[in-house]
Amino acid sequence: MSTRLPTGGRFIDRSKPLNFRFNGRKFKGFEGDTVASALMANDQKVVGRSFKYHRPRGIVASGPEEPNALFTIGKDGEREPNQVGTITELAEGLEVKSQNHWPTLETDIGSMANLGSNLIPAGFYYKTFMAPRQAWKHLFEPAIRQSAGLGQPPNQNDVDHYEHFYLHTDILVVGGGMAGLLATRLLAETGLRILLLEQSPNFGGRLVQDHAEFGEGASQDWVDSTLLELFSSKNVTMRSRTSVSGIYDHGFVIADERFPNTSGKSGYLKRRLWKIRTKRIVLATGAIERPLCFAGNDLPGVRLASGVRDYLINYGVSPGDRTAIITNNDDAYRTAIALAEVGLSVPLILDTRMEIRGTLPTRAKNLGLRIEPARGIGEVLGKKTVSGLEMCSQVGEGTSLEKIGCESIAVSGGWSPTVHLWSHCNGKLKWDETKVMFVPDWKHPPIDSHGKQNIFPVGSANGYLQLHEIPSQVEQIVRQVAREFDKDLPEIQLPHTREITEDRCHGTWLIPYSMKPKKKMKAWVDYQNDVKVSDIDLAVLEGFESIEHSKRYTTLGMATDQGKTSNVNGIALVSHNLGIPMDKVGTTTFRPPYSPIPLGAIAGSAGKELFKPTRKTPIDAWHVSQNAHWEPVSDWRRPYCYLLEGESVENAVNRETLRVRTTVGMLDATTLGKILVKGKDAAKFLDLIYTNAISTLKPSRCRYGLMCDENGFLMDDGVVARLDETTFLCHTTTGGADHIHGWLEDWLQCEWWDWRVYTANITDQYVQIGVAGPDARNVLDKLGGMDLGEEALPFMSWKKGILGGHEVQVYRISFSGELSFEISVRASEGLELWEKIHEAGQEFSIEPYGTEALHVLRAEKGFIMIGDETDGTIIPQDLGLDWAISKKKDDFLGKRGQQRSYLTDPDRWKLVGLEVLDNDEPLPHGVYAQCETKNEFDHPKMEGRVTSTYYSPILKRPIAMGLVERGTERMGEVIKFNCGNKMIKAKIVSHIAYNTD
């Protein structure tokens, strides 16, 4: 029975009880509890099922290294899977659910795999399920999916929100334990900007629970007074609950700040992702305790000794009345002493070492605790939870010497510095044989862009576990950091800490040393991935000797905890198996994130309506009022059509198309790109940019032009208007505006940098209104102010004037074949002019039309559309646009490209019209025409494809354009399009379907 003690628990507030539910059952906890501590206080031993074997699993640790206690927190739109219970703070009404069990946590069918855990050894998936082939899809995969995996992904929209925060700082201190606090305090005096981040809600690290006495006075007092000092330092920013998850090149750091839901309301700020730029990093991330490998070490009730101590001191939780200790170092004795001091029973301390002399064991002995040197655990007793253990000789094979009854076993296999962040940017590690740990290798540190070390580990992260070593070590390193900024540390009285002699940890990797193979199948190395000692043996035996290989073969150190507790033990077992030193085995590569970050935090505020900016024209609200059916066109939204009440999209498009053909329609063409090109060399420049001649264009005239890339492929098209001798306005496609502006600047800045040309993208400055149809002029004449007659403004010309009281430029250009004007007016007056035109047009039944009607109108006339007729592999010649390619110009971008043999091949597919033989069967978009002959791969040869296909309401039949091999030479021929379930026949005709004159 684990339970809450009557007193104690420095993090909890007993005056503030909280109610929560675990798998639907009501539980109680206190403010300050984590989900894990509250579950332990409620005697919830089994908290989840293991990944492969579905074995019952209990809480092992007290920090982010926890491999087992993963929960789904919250319900509906708040649901978050795979939350680590040891760092999730308890809140009123919290819904906690265990994961990976079926049907229930208590009775899991998957745990039948227990019948022989040798059923799923290392490499199981690679060796099994190879045949029969069909069985994989229908039998194996569904079965594996049912039993494998952790939490279920949420199935509703997230109701909470997230954000990012960018901060530039001089020094980032990671970790607010003793070393981090001391480093920050020393650095604070330099005036440099310091950011101190602590992953847990409380500063102080392990200091208080491990060392209540701190030289003169209590260690809690030292923590409090240090915090108070830092709090008043203007140059220091401190954040708790903020976990640094990754360090990247150039001092870029990602940290994840968690907010407990104190209000209980949904829709609160859940996480803030910090994006930090720092010059130097002080790493005070502490160390993580390792478990030990013995038979039955995964039974709920077996916990890390430090975790047991944390629950006892920080949360006032007893791990059980009787706790046996197994250790290979002195630190675990702290747990024994702490338990004994609150009056709990410690029946036995098993120490794998022969000689035990340290201060802490002596103190334990003085408390009357039984210490057994050179002893280990033969096997843990108990079915679902620990009920006792069998003591054995450490150097033997595991013969039971004595059975001891206990509900809890506290394990310590030594400590591993938390070096993950050091390693993210390629800091190397070295094995310290005396300390029995991987420590940062200062000879191969992570470096900045100047090749200088930029991460500086201090305290236990640097391998210094003894309290008395820390102050001087921190000071020395921090002084070095300060010097890099030309700062010196002031003389500060370092805290005087009490010296406690701790004996060496012993590298014990197997308990007992000659563990029998059957026991190895019950001795876990990695709890989260169900990797046992036997799996590592097998992997090595099968030749997976490199640690990177054996990791992947066994899945050691994978998944959410990334082997925080298991990596070093796994490496040691490989080393033990191969008989080579730890250094030679090496380590796997630590990569970000250190702890998982929710996808919501990565997205930040870019979710829901802010997922992507939507560009809107000044007429947008009017479109909304007219029931626009939207279409995204690059970043803009444009009306696809306007729906009358009860009208279908199809009917609306037909109505709008016919309106333009019969009377008049109006179009919001604001989104089309407008790029100003000005300068003495502007004409020369545009002659190279466009395929046709622009320099010959007269002021007040317009010309349709094509732009190709260097390879000759058609990239963009539009109308160029010459405003004056040296100024041109180049219209681009909506999606091409930014790209073409960049393209022009690229050539001007990198190639023709001495040419006298300036450009500007002035798209947003103007609203552009298209008025098209037989009555277009009549409508504009009603507005008055400008002569727009055939003589005053002939086709392909433009003029300035006052129209309806607005200063405008009117372009006489057409994309529909109808009489058409495009009126450009400053954006702030756009809506007003739009409404005036709409009103003036009522007499002619004017209607707004959307992008789809625009497409139908242009397709009826055989006009091409960038992105429909082109796809980056099409040259203007393919589209019959040879007339827009100057033969006279010496050069233009793409000219040379178009001369390559592949592009001059007479067999190239050419643009033609396609007329279906049966009007009830329109051609689908993008379908391919198939020949009777086969190609070199023995597939049917393709001879063309559909690029545009619409229903033409004026012709009352489907129309289509397509690219067909030698198409223009094959007028009248019938070809067949493969439309999946049927072939549709179409005749090759002129690409101009309507009004071919």
Next chain:
Amino acid sequence: MAKATVGSTPKLNLLDDVGMILFRGDLKSKTLQDAIVEVTGVKVPVRGKISTEDQTSIAWMSPDELLLFVPLERVGELIEDLNHKMGEEDTLIWDISDLRSVFEIEGNFIREVLAKNTPIDLNKDKMRKGTFRRTRFGQIAVAFWFESETKWFMICRRSEAEYAQQLFEVSSKPGEIPSVF
């Protein structure tokens, strides 16, 4: 351990009476520098800066581009004068008063709200009075400068103004602003 985040949160107001002139040219040229001072009364700013006199500000946009903020009603006249003074020298001067939206940001914690959406160094010794910083705000291109700690300005494309307003709103919720700067 977060420092207090109470206090009023900043507000974003759209200014619709700002005249803006695009000015491209050789910023090192004496003709240009003289023309600017003579016509606007404001000196050409150095890289990354904005200079202000009275109702006119000139911002450094790029090595060959300036943005002039002038009273709306004077735009036409100023462009004419500038073109005249520049004479034969290469330049592109254009009325872009409607190209971008100008926002005034007023209140406390402005740096914090901006820091949620912009990667630039907003520390007080880097983002100072007179700094004109082109960067991004969320996913759109913007520029910032300020008159005082509690009065800042931001410009963005006119078509993206609504996004800017929405993003600013979700970034300035009371109780969700860390006090850092």
